[in-house]
Amino acid sequence: MLSGNAKKTTPQKRTKKKRNTKQQQSKEQSAPTTAIPIPTPAPGREEVSSQKPTSPPTPTPEPAPTPADTAPVPEKKPEQSTQPAKPAVEQPEPKKSERIYQVSCPALMEGEVQGTLSPPINDGPQCSAQSPLSLTAIGKTRPLKFANPVTTNCAMAFTLAKWSTDVSGAASKVYGDSVKITEIGTGSDYQCRNVNGASEGRVSEHAFANALDIMSFKFSDGSKTELESGWNGSEKEKAFWRAVHDASCKLFMTVIGPDGDAAHLTNMHLDQGCHGKSCLARICQ
Numbered sequence: 001m002l003s004g005n006a007k008k009t010t011p012q013k014r015t016k017k018k019r020n021t022k023q024q025q026s027k028e029q030s031a032p033t034t035a036i037p038i039p040t041p042a043p044g045r046e047e048v049s050s051q052k053p054t055s056p057p058t059p060t061p062e063p064a065p066t067p068a069d070t071a072p073v074p075e076k077k078p079e080q081s082t083q084p085a086k087p088a089v090e091q092p093e094p095k096k097s098e099r100i101y102q103v104s105c106p107a108l109m110e111g112e113v114q115g116t117l118s119p120p121i122n123d124g125p126q127c128s129a130q131s132p133l134s135l136t137a138i139g140k141t142r143p144l145k146f147a148n149p150v151t152t153n154c155a156m157a158f159t160l161a162k163w164s165t166d167v168s169g170a171a172s173k174v175y176g177d178s179v180k181i182t183e184i185g186t187g188s189d190y191q192c193r194n195v196n197g198a199s200e201g202r203v204s205e206h207a208f209a210n211a212l213d214i215m216s217f218k219f220s221d222g223s224k225t226e227l228e229s230g231w232n233g234s235e236k237e238k239a240f241w242r243a244v245h246d247a248s249c250k251l252f253m254t255v256i257g258p259d260g261d262a263a264h265l266t267n268m269h270l271d272q273g274c275h276g277k278s279c280l281a282r283i284c285q
Helices: 011-030 045-049 152-175 235-251
Strands: 113-117 133-138 144-151 179-188 213-221 224-226 254-256 270-271
Touching: 011 152, 113 152, 144 152, 152 179, 152 213, 152 235, 152 270, 224 235, 224 254, 235 254
Parallel strands: 144 179
Antiparallel strands: 113 133, 133 144, 179 213, 213 224, 213 270, 254 270
16 A cells, blocks of 8 residues: 555656657667778788798690601701811920940950940840940950951850850860961851741840851961861861860850751850759750
């Protein structure tokens, strides 16, 4: 129950408020609405760095043309120069040493033989003598002359000097002390050839100036003996030639006479060649 002083709310006032509310809503609905753009957040640093730049698209290669599609290209001929060709410059030959290397020979220096030192001999890979001698006589006390100068090496010259003493003694023993050797006839000395002049086989010691062939002797009484006729000639001739042969076999490394082979019927071969592993063996025929 309400007191007598209290006033009741009239329905008219409530209606007025409701009307005002409806009018306000209708005004809001009728007013045009403006869209406010929402800003897009900027990408962070991590997002920017993680994005890789895109590479341009790779062009598709075109297929190579086949030989049938390719036209032949004519070769260009080199242009000929109109200028005259320059003459080739000749290169000077290298200077050769003017010095000749040779060795002295004690037999020549001491007067055991008479002669001179000759220039080196070089007749190819198999024939040579670096310090050859041209001898005119052998022996110091009683020199024995050669009919013609002979070319030998120093080893032969040294041995021939000793040999001269022995053959002079053989002449005195066979023909008497008054008979002296005045000349020695020789055959081959230095010659570039094989043994016995053969087309094949071993190189001769003559090719090194290391050999000498003896053919004859002349004496002070005017007589002469040759190996070809004297080897089996008179008793004195046979004795003399065999004494020469024996003396030769004691001094030279190789001695070949008429009893050795047919190639030495006219000459007695003497050389200082090497025989055996130690070069101590001798050949005496």
